[in-house]
Amino acid sequence: MIDLVIPIVFMLLVVLGEALWLQWRRQGSVDWHDVIFNLNSGHIMLWLFRGLEIACYGYVVTHFNQGWLDGWPPVLMWLFAILAWDFGFYWLHRLHHRFRLLWAVHVVHHQGEHFNLSLGVRNSWYSSLTSIPFFMLLALAGVPLSVFITVSILHYSIQLFNHNSVTPKLGFLEHILVTPAHHRVHHVKDLAYSNRNFGGSFIFWDKLFGTFCPALPTEPFTYGVRGDKSSANPFWASNLPFMRYFKLPFQPSSKGGHFRCSAGCLVSGAMLLFALVLGYVYRFGYGYGGVTGEQAALFVLLAAGAIALGGMAEGRRWGVGVWLLVTLAFPLWLLSVPDGQSALWWGVAGAMVLHGCAVAVGWGRQKEAAYG
Secondary structure (H helix, E strand, C coil), rough: CHHHHHHHHHHHHHHHHHHHHHHHHCCCCCCCCHHHHHHHHHCHHHHHHHHHHHHHHHHHHHHHCCCCCCCCCHHHHHHHHHHHHHHHHHHHHHHHHHCCCHHHHHHHHHCCCCCCCCHHHCCCCCHHHHHHHHHHHHHCCCCHHHHHHHHHHHHHHHHHHHHCCCCCCCCCHCCCCCCCCHHEEEHHCHHHHHHCCCHHHHCCHHHHCCCCCCCCCCCCCECCCCCCCEEEEEEEECCCCHHHCCCCCCCCCCCCCCCCECCHHHHHHHHHHHHHHHHHHHHHHCHHHHHHHHHHHHHHHHHHHHHHHHHHCCHHHHHHHHHHHHHHHHHHHHHHHCCCCHHHHHHHHHHHHHHHHHCCCCCCCCCCCCCC
């Protein structure tokens, strides 16, 4: 499954590379807690629902393929797939801003207040789940699953690029493609701007359907959304908007944290957790066929680790305890895996145990409150 791992590694490298460059260029102005939350927010549970999205697509293209593309030359079939995918994304994106239930998913992405590449990977746990209906046109038309996955990676790569903070206007490409200049408009904390420029890769959908806005406000502005600040815990960040929509009484604690977790502690913990994400995707891919206890156990560790890092970011003592349990449980998981005895796996396991124990005895924890 190395073909699925490479895009994730590339994403991680460019996100951290841009953050380090901004740290150097702007002399320490990068909010590393925000960068780590963005990386940590959707890329754990997201794999579960991305797998469901692909499984649904595969089922529809196998059983309900209408054969509209039968006999088309491969070049035309690929061109159709590229355009139809982006057309579906335009309406997916626009309707997620229009309907409150869908907005409860998408708001997590817009709550980010710093426009950089890490914002491009900030998502709700459920963002793949609510995407499923919008790409079924391709399955009905007969676009093969392998083409759908490749085209998806292409478009998501363009969308990641469009969240970078350093690219200037791109000349004639501004008339064809969605560019960072267009997408910055979409993230302004003002509905007159955030309800514009919904396109993913091609800007002509916005021009065709009357949602194009060419430039940022001339007056001072900020990024994000109005209302309550997002939780630094991915569990609450993804679920609290639904609780508010359904008017459920459950709320996270509003008390301030007991400590502030240092950027170095969070970044190193997140990188170790991402090593497990890469291992999970390499070993199991997106599939649901033949799910084993081994796969389920590793997924539980990933989800618990993501929530624990979120708790630590908010200064919660329980986050330290859960993180310690996760880091100690991973070597036990390795012992249960017949072919898990590689030096690389055990190197990661040793680093995790060392990190969990160091945090437990106080490393990376400063006394002032972290959140709230």
